[in-house]
Amino acid sequence: MTERDTPPERAVIGKRVRSGEAETAEVRDLAQAAGYRVLESVTQTRTEDPAYHFGEGKVEEIAATVAATDATAVIVDNELGPYQTYNVGNKLPEGVRVIDRFRLILEIFGQRAQTRKAQLQVELAELRYELPRAEAKASLAKRDERPGFMGLGEYDESRERDIKARISRIRDELEQIERDDQHRREQRRESGFDLVALAGYTNAGKSTLLRQLAADLDVDENEDIHPDLDSTAESEDRLFTTLGTTTRKGDIDRRDVLVTDTVGFISDLPHWLVESFKSTLDAVYRADLVLLVVDVSEPMDEIHEKVVTCHDTLYERNEAPIVTVLNKCDTVDDDEITRKKEGLSALAPNPVVISAKTGDGIDRLWERVHDELPDYKHERLVMPMTEDTMSVVSWIHDNAYVQTVEYGDHADEVTVEFEARPQVVEQSRSKAQQLVETSPSA
Ligand SMILES: Nc1nc2c(ncn2[C@@H]2O[C@H](COP(=O)(O)OP(=O)(O)OP(=O)(O)O)[C@@H](O)[C@H]2O)c(=O)[nH]1
Ligand SMILES: [Mg+2]
Secondary structure: OOOOOOOOEEEEEEEEEOOOOOOOHHHHHHHHHOOEEEEEEEEEEOOOEOOOEOOHHHHHHHHHHHHHHOOOEEEEOOOOOHHHHHHHHHHOOOOOEEEEHHHHHHHHHHHHOOOHHHHHHHHHHHHHHHHHHHHHHHHHHHOOOOOOHHHOOOOOOHHHHHHHHHHHHHHHHHHHHHHHHHHHHHHHHHOOEEEEEEEEEOOOOHHHHHHHHEEEOOOHHHOOOOOOEOOOOOOOOOOOOOOOOEEEEEOOOOOEEEEEEOOOEOOOOOHHHHHHOHHHHHHHHOOOEEEEEEEOOOOHHHHHHHHHHHHHHHHOOOOOOEEEEEEOHHHOOHHHHHHHHHHOOOOOOOOEEOOOOOOOOHHHHHHHHHHHOOOOEEEEEEEEOOOOHHHHHHHHHHHOEEEEEEEOOOOOEEEEEEEEOHHHHHHHHHHHHHHHHHOOOO
C-alpha cells in the first residue's frame, strides 16, 4: 500500500443531484481513501447544465469556497464531460485540479495496485477514461479553438492513436493473464477444491470474513498450484482497502474449499470501469459459489441500494449461485435484523446472519456453503492390488472424503468407499480402470 508522505491535498467537494438532497458521505470517504483532506462541500439540486454541469452561479460559489479555504482540488461526485471539466477549471483559481468521481476512484486504485494484473487494469481504465478526452481535445484543436485545452499542452495528433494502441496491448496481456487464471481454477477443481468467492460493496467486511473462514495459513504444501494463497487480507475502515485477490483454504470439514476475497463494488460506476477490472472480477464470476457480503449496520435504504448495485455488477457475467451474508450483526439488535431481513426478502431471500468480527454465525455460514455447493457423490471402488494401487488409494484420500478402506482376504484387492465431487469420482474410476488393465490377472 502506498501512503502519501506529503501533507494531504486539500479538497472542496461538489455534487449535483437531479432531485432530493445530495448525500456526500460516500464521496467524502472516497476522497479520504485517496488521501485528500475534505474542507467543504457544495451541493446543488437541478438538471445538468451542458456547459458547467452545475449552474454557472453554483460554479462561482465553488470557486469562492476554494479561494476561501485555499483548497488545491475540487472533487465533483458526478461524471463530468471533458468540456465541463475544462469550463469548471477555468472558473477556479490558477492550478486547482478538477477531479470527477471516476478520476477519484482511479486515483485510489492507482495507489493500491500492487500486482502486474492490478496495474494493467488500472492503466486500462485510465486510458479508457482519457480516450474521449483526447478526442475532445482533438476536435477542439481541429476547429483551431482553445489551444492548450485543459492545460495539457499542445495538441498532439498522435495521442489518440497511442492510447488506442496501448489499450489493445494491455488487453492482450490481460487476456493471457485471464487464461492462466482460468487454467489455475480448472486445476484446483480437478484437485477437488470448491471455489467460493466473496463479493460485496466496498467496506462490507469481505477481508475480515476471509480471515474468519481461513483455517490454513500454512500453505506451503500447495504452493505450486496456489501461488496466490496469502496469509494476510488487510481490513480497514476505509473504502477500497482490497484491490487484488487473496485466496485461502477454508476451514470446512470433509470438503476442500478455497475462498477468494477481492475488490469491492461501488455504485454509479460506468460500464467501462467495471469491464476494465474483469480479470480480477473473474474470481467472482467463475466461482462455484458467491457469498454476497452486506453491511447490515447501515440504514435500510442504503443497504437496499448497495445490494442492487452488487446485483447489477454481477448480473451480466456471474455464473454461480449467490448466498447473501448479512455481516456486522454485532452492531444491531435482533429486532432490527429481523426487520432488515424482511425488507430485503425480495432481493436477498434466505440470508445468513453473521459477524465476521466476533465469529458469530460462521458455523451456520459453513453449513450453508456446504448445502449450496454441488453435491458429493458416493462411490465404492474395488481395485486389484498392483504396485500402483496404494498411490491411487492415497490420491483418493487427498481428493475425497474416505469412509472405509478394506483389504481382501489374500491382500489381492482393496475396496475404498468415499464421497467426492462428481469430477473426482470420475477420475478415480478411470484410475481404478487403469489398475485393472495393468494388473497381472487382467
Ligand atoms: N462491528 C463490526 N465491524 C466489522 C465486521 N466485519 C468487518 N468490520 C469492519 O468493517 C471495516 C471494513 O472491513 P473490511 O474487511 O476491510 O471490508 P472489505 O469489504 O474487505 O472492504 P474493501 O476491501 O475496502 O472493499 C473494518 O473496519 C472492519 O473491522 C463485523 O462483523 N462487525
Ligand atoms: Mg477488503
